[in-house]
């Protein structure tokens with residue numbers, strides 16, 4: 001084969017196909033991967049898209065797409081797209097998606113939507129990113145977006161998982177940001193990272209809700225308590241977490257906003273679970 005032949009991009013065989021460029025497994029139940037970005041795709045950091053694989057319809061035997069919502073974990077200036085994913089053992093999509101490798105194709109519907117966007121918040125001084133589990137994904141995008149540091153003096157990333165190893169993707173991302181050529185200087189002194197584990201010994205422990213209610217996080221970071229005049233928040237986690245943390249935010253006087261009506265905080269589900 002000639003050199004030019006080896007450089008020919010692979011033929012796209014799927015509808016809205018994108019090619020996987022790298023995959024990293026973080027734990028038995030978490031992995032991240034990067035794919036090519038459709039040239040026409042514009043999105044606001046924090047939004048999600050539908051991605052998936054083809055599957056055979058059991059009744060008709062025909063191939064059809066199996067799609068799920070995924071937050072884009074990369075910022076809007078990145079030339080590729082990154083995703084951070086759970087591996088649900090019997091999950092229709094992730095039981096297969098977890099086996100993708102470089103060069104494979106996935107389906108990506110280029111229609112980004114979502115509520116975790118700067119436009120849905122009123123201007124403020126501090127922004128709190130509150131996430132459990134894979135709910136970190138939209139903030140992996142927002143933490144890497146210069147607009148976040150242009151709009152706010154302080155950015156506080158609270159991420160809670162059951163175990164310490166489940167925090168690793170977020171930890172490495174934050175460390176990488178501090179040394180990043182593009183936004184390292186903007187981040188310095190502004191980004192405060194507060195990871196906690198709930199079921200394993202760690203230097204910071206406990207649920208986000210408890211650490212906000214008790215005031216422990218304000219004490220640990222040397223910050224004033226939340227105030228609706230200055231503080232804004234974005235929330236992404238399980239249904240139960242979202243519900244409980246919304247109550248805490250409301251107790252500080254923050255009100256839920258939306259793209260159409262910006263207010264002090266916004267919420268998105270990290271997944272659709274069994275109920276609250």
Ligand SMILES: Cc1cc2nc3c(=O)[nH]c(=O)nc-3n(C[C@H](O)[C@H](O)[C@H](O)COP(=O)(O)OP(=O)(O)OC[C@H]3O[C@@H](n4cnc5c(N)ncnc54)[C@H](O)[C@@H]3O)c2cc1C
Pocket residue numbers: 048068069070071072084085086088090091092093094095133134137138268269270271272273274
């Ligand atoms: C707006 C939105 C954005 C999302 N973004 C992401 C993302 O960035 N990364 C990601 O991994 N998932 C994300 N999800 C969840 C995703 O859409 C799928 O549910 C997930 O990929 C599992 O797909 P599945 O077909 O294997 O199992 P499903 O049939 O979809 O889920 C089976 C069960 O697994 C559990 N589950 C599903 N997803 C998760 C999760 N992420 N964390 C913990 N438990 C879960 C739930 O109990 C669910 O009932 C998002 C969901 C929504 C609504």
Ligand SMILES: NC(=O)c1ccc[n+]([C@@H]2O[C@H](COP(=O)([O-])OP(=O)(O)OC[C@H]3O[C@@H](n4cnc5c(N)ncnc54)[C@H](OP(=O)(O)O)[C@@H]3O)[C@@H](O)[C@H]2O)c1
Pocket residue numbers: 029132133134160161162197198199207208209238240241242244245
């Ligand atoms: N080892 C396992 O068995 C295992 C591991 C991962 C995921 N899963 C399955 O996947 C599903 C989702 O797992 P996940 O880890 O992404 O999410 P999760 O079970 O919601 O836990 C993520 C983190 O959020 C905290 N949390 C849960 N509910 C909360 C609430 N109402 N308020 C404040 N904090 C809350 C948890 O603390 P607490 O520890 O205090 O609950 C944990 O630290 C679970 O339902 C589970 O079935 C299982």
